[in-house]
Amino acid sequence: MTSRDWFRRLGVRNSVVLLAAAVLLIWTVFPFVWILLTSLKNPGDIISVPPKFVFTPTTDNYAALVMGEQRGQYASTRPDFPRFFLNSIIISIGAVALSVAAGIPAAYALARFTFPLKNALAFVFMSFRFVPFLAFVIPLYLLYQRVGLYNTHAGLIFAYQLITLPFTVWMLRSFFQEIPLEIQEAAKIDGCSWLGVLTRVILPLSMPGISVTVILGFIFCWNAFNYPLMLAGRQTFPVTVGAIQFISYEQVLWGQMAAATIVAALPQLVLSLMVQKYIVRGLTMGAVR
């Protein structure tokens, strides 16, 4: 059966649909496939013309990544990728933990109490998402240089609050608001104080929401690039800043950079699939459910 027969049997409409689905699939997935292939090539195969789809795979690029700064040629100029990976984990977990600890009571107050300035405060939290980062980073850089927070995990965790705190407060608020008021009132009648309502009603019932907020917050921290670019040094670079270290004046280490992008992307790709139902909600800070 020739392809023309095949399309005729499928019908015009179905062929168009199939074609569109294929285009969408290739557009979405091909970059990942190509980078994975590139990360398995040796330098000669990477620059070959025409590009090679079939080649002898090598794990050299990944080996070089894992080796980090420890061994090998030009050790001192080699990006220390294992350390960058560890930095990403430390900073992301620290930033999310701090935001959630401060965000839970704040979101509870904003979801369940009425008080003057409530909406103004909620709006102030939200507005930080839209400020150009340099308006914060330049003064933070100058302050950090003075007080010794430059190039430290603590300094970065604090700076990352600009990413995670507004997000955490708004997300948790939207999840807390979903809990029916009746349950809270029943608990109050049974003698629960505000603390009892929070720990025995709100927190257990919004556990899924809190997990989603934690995971998404972690992903956003993992993706952060501009704050660490200015406030971190070689000892505290996360993977995002680490990955561009493979570009230097002398050369671009394409294969290692490809391997680095795969490794840098992997944790959050797995996490995103876990929380896929909530991603749009997270990216709009709770505006779209």
Add this chain to the structure above:
Amino acid sequence: MTTRKRRRWRREAALPYLLLTPALILLAGMVYPFGLGLYYSLTNYWLQYPNRFRFIWFDNYVALLTEPLFARALRFTLGFTLAAVVLQVGLGLAVALFLHARIPGRKALRALMLLPLMMPPVISALMWKIMMASTNAGILNYMLSFAGVAPINWFGSTNGAIASILIIDTWGNLPFVALILLGALQALPTEPYEAARVDGASPLATLRYITLPLLSPFILLAVTFRTMDSLRIFDVIYATTMGGPNDATTNLQIMALQYSFQWYQMGKGIAMAIILLVLVVIASALLMRLWNQAAERTME
């Protein structure tokens, strides 16, 4: 009211503020550098010449606004934002309508589209940078050669650089628009569609007179988020063109970066960032108003 009761009442009034305290302390930690930045933007703070530090009122702003590069950077910022928003919202709407029409494998496609969306933008940029190598060793140029396109100098030519940043940003953010609109489509009421079918309306008329008006608040929401982010795009440009070639892709962020971390004129750099902030605030105020109007219209 007894004193005890009154004290209790006062404590309850203070409770929400108490609960907010930790978050407000962190917030203060953000407001402080921002305020400091506002002050620095009115000084000639130059890291290499700390002794010359002087309060100069709005001289930085005046100098920036009258500089030739500013006009170019502003034009690129606005032009890029317009192009990116039109492209991403237009294609995103098309993809959402496509996936809404019960095609086979749409669940898998929907899940796969999350992958570019959740990639760190700088990592997406590096991935495309590998694919956009300017010789035929670059897979993109190689593929285009089959369509008879001569090798494109992606990051080295003006048009190539602008196109590549648009492509990379669209790859990452088209799914954002598509998923918002797909979610909205799946939650639309069914009655208007039944009425339209009874009246024998064509699919195109249904789209024009029912779907699009009902979707308009969500389309505007997507436009708002995409506009805010496109005005401030940074990661992708930094990892690919760095504002080049010849400042063709220098937006206000990159310009602020050059002043602050390349030439260490911190005051001017912050002033640039604040000018961008004003632009973002104006855009968001306008879009919020449109969004409110659209939301009210669909309520009726």
